[in-house]
Amino acid sequence: MEMRAQEPTDEQLVRQALTDMDAFGMLVERYERPLSSYAARLIGRQEAEDVVQQAFLQAYRSLAGFDPHLTFSAWMYRIVHNTAVNMARKRHGTVPTELELDGEMVEILTGDTDVPAEALHQELEDFVAKGLNQLDQRSRDILLLSVVEGKSYSEIADILMVAVNSVGPSVSRAKSKLRNLLEANPAQRSAL
């Protein structure tokens, strides 16, 4: 039977990180990948690295203010989200307009739609990305977190600071909006 040393929890690492930089390094290791992916979807790959770095630095400064009722993951996602939105507004004057989607994400967002060919799939990705861009910020955030990041409703509530029981309906509304947008476009309809 394999004996594995029990890894410290995020909350334990947060407490240690107040005095021990290595503990903070472990937290960075744990979350840099998912946070980088999330930031890339929010603001594009080029700026994602900056966003994540800034977010970690901000988190380091605010470690003592970490609310133990939250998960560290939700806390970091919230910081990354806010940093990305702020950076996008500063640099472009608006919220991000380009989203990088992969095929899996498109399939989830378009529901039970059959995607017959790779070429068509690529075309569909573009349409879905455009559709997402036409959504309002809140709907887009909800879809990214729930469908793409696979976050629970409770975590989404903590990240976006909304009521837990409003997340489910918001997800449904956002999906519905996206599908309506896609269906409203004849070219997209043919692709679907």
Add this chain to the structure above:
Amino acid sequence: MDDNMKQKILEQIEEQHLEPTPGWRFRLVRALKHSAVAFLFALTALGLAGSVYILVQNGTLDDLRLGPRWAHPAFFDFPWQLLVVVVVLGILSFVVLRRTARLYRVARWWLVAALIVAVVAGACCAYATNLTRFTFRAGPGQELFRRGGNPFGGMMGGAVIGVVVSRTTQRWVVDSLTGERWLVIVTEETYFPSGSDIPVGMIVRVVGRHLKTTIYAVGIRPVTGMDDMMGTGGMMGPEILIPGTP
């Protein structure tokens, strides 16, 4: 990229000599925010309480002066427009509270219901503890009018109507119409209507804090024509007497 990122972050922390902000600062900011929110809610509750009371008393919002009873009226005697301000601040505080205290997790309607209950309870407490100084021109005939403008007039002292038996600069003796003798303490803060000259023998209306047989006068006004005083069209019209007003 990943290894680099961790290294970069740790390097930046060292280069910029970053340190975690001390916990007490977060606690202080949180405490200040919550105190501000609580204060705004208290103001909202007082405003609500005052306006409801006025409406119950068939007054108008124009009759409201809102301010803490223990503060000097020159600085704390707000018009009804304060209600608008406190309502706006109340909404703001609701928004701030919702975003700072994890109340965002609670369904909005539950929160609104809880806040309404809290505001009404706060208003009741404000009355019960008599911390407020609401002054009204509710008009003759109103119970409020007779008690001196305070809904809990007995607790504050209310008004005494009687004859001035003797007077010095700071001490008056007034025999009330109900047969009690009152020592009335007059200070520089005591309000007299402009142009009023109150000689011994005149009937006056004294508003202030009662202590056994002593009244610390907040305001003294001459009363003329006791007949029909409380009736509609009586000689003490609302423009003459402002009950409870210092």
